[in-house]
Amino acid sequence: MKVISTIAEMRAALKDERLAGRTIGLVPTMGYLHIGHLALVRHARQSCDVTVASIFVNPTQFGPNEDLSTYPRNLERDLKLLEAEGVDYVFTPDAAEIYRPGAETIVETTHLSRILIGRIRPGHFRGVTTVVSKLFNIVQPERAFFGEKDYQQLAIIRRMVTDLDIPVEVVGVPTVREEDGLACSSRNALLTPEDRKAAVVLSKAVAAAEALAAGGERSVAAIRKTMLKVLEAEPRGAVEAVDIRDAEDLSKVAGKFDKPVVVLLTVRFGKVRLIDQRVIGL
Ligand SMILES: Nc1ncnc2c1ncn2[C@@H]1O[C@H](COP(=O)(O)OP(=O)(O)OP(=O)(O)O)[C@@H](O)[C@H]1O
Numbered sequence: 001m002k003v004i005s006t007i008a009e010m011r012a013a014l015k016d017e018r019l020a021g022r023t024i025g026l027v028p029t030m031g032y033l034h035i036g037h038l039a040l041v042r043h044a045r046q047s048c049d050v051t052v053a054s055i056f057v058n059p060t061q062f063g064p065n066e067d068l069s070t071y072p073r074n075l076e077r078d079l080k081l082l083e084a085e086g087v088d089y090v091f092t093p094d095a096a097e098i099y100r101p102g103a104e105t106i107v108e109t110t111h112l113s114r115i116l117i118g119r120i121r122p123g124h125f126r127g128v129t130t131v132v133s134k135l136f137n138i139v140q141p142e143r144a145f146f147g148e149k150d151y152q153q154l155a156i157i158r159r160m161v162t163d164l165d166i167p168v169e170v171v172g173v174p175t176v177r178e179e180d181g182l183a184c185s186s187r188n189a190l191l192t193p194e195d196r197k198a199a200v201v202l203s204k205a206v207a208a209a210e211a212l213a214a215g216g217e218r219s220v221a222a223i224r225k226t227m228l229k230v231l232e233a234e235p236r237g238a239v240e241a242v243d244i245r246d247a248e249d250l251s252k253v254a255g256k257f258d259k260p261v262v263v264l265l266t267v268r269f270g271k272v273r274l275i276d277q278r279v280i281g282l
């Protein structure tokens with residue numbers, strides 16, 4: 001496994017792989033890896049000849065009062081995990097390599113970036129689409145892998161790729177969960193032991209929504225009410241948002257749904273914001 005921190009070296013190494021006819025898979029991450037990230041790597045390894053993982057805590061997707069400085073980091077451990085998974089290249093640029101003096105170009109989806117989590121975190125998705133488009137240009141992968149836990153992010157990246165004719169296949173990977181159901185997330189490490197226990201309420205609310213839909217319930221209001229009841233039974237979590245949207249374009253759904261919908265939850269435990277997002281079918 002090669003660890004590369006400059007764009008020039010990354011391009012040179014991948015040019016040779018491409019000339020040899022090998023397909024490239026990219027797994028973008030912000031590090032502090034868990035088994036959810038490793039699931040993305042396994043998907044990449046299965047369908048591509050060469051797997052590139054990137055580790056970059058992207059400053060432009062954090063708001064001024066967010067947790068950029070406390071975001072968990074452990075590069076040494078991350079590299080060991082990626083090596084054990086058979087990753088070929090790890091791209092570990094620093095912020096100065098990615099954002100050079102004078103840079104002023106951004107990539108942004110004008111609607112999807114401003115709804116749901118985009119309302120709670122203004123500018124967040126602009127940072128994500130800008131850095132992901134840069135990573136796509138640097139690595140030029142055939143496929144890139146993203147988790148369904150961040151469903152809005154996945155939808156936004158699909159939109160960007162379609163709108164800008166970027167020749168990358170975006171692959172969504174199902175959410176990997178801890179034993180109690182909590183979606184694996186790097187930020188789980190920031191929870192106090194009490195909050196960690198309480199955080200299971202997110203997956204409980206998602207499971208309640210799934211069970212209702214599986215039993216034939218189609219009313220958005222009824223499903224939302226049940227989810228809120230589950231969430232409000234846990235006083236440690238401050239509920240920031242509970243939404244049910246069209247799974248394809250994240251548009252609002254009124255009354256009863258007749259197409260798959262996605263439930264999107266944001267709950268804060270102290271300063272730690274956790275999300276869970278899941279498609280519930282018909
Ligand atoms: N539990 C999970 N299952 C599958 N994919 C996941 C999971 N958690 C994160 N991912 C995916 O891994 C990629 C990198 O995510 P990131 O490094 O931000 O990790 P994270 O655990 O989501 O961190 P955070 O706590 O900041 O939300 C994203 O595509 C994300 O959707």
Ligand SMILES: CC(C)(CO)[C@@H](O)C(=O)[O-]
Nearest residue numbers: 028029030058128131150
């Ligand atoms: C896609 C991503 C690596 C861009 O910084 C980040 O938003 C993440 O980890 O989900």
Ligand code: BAL
Nearest residue numbers: 030061062124150153
């Ligand atoms: N997985 C999403 C990255 C972020 O919260 O900034």
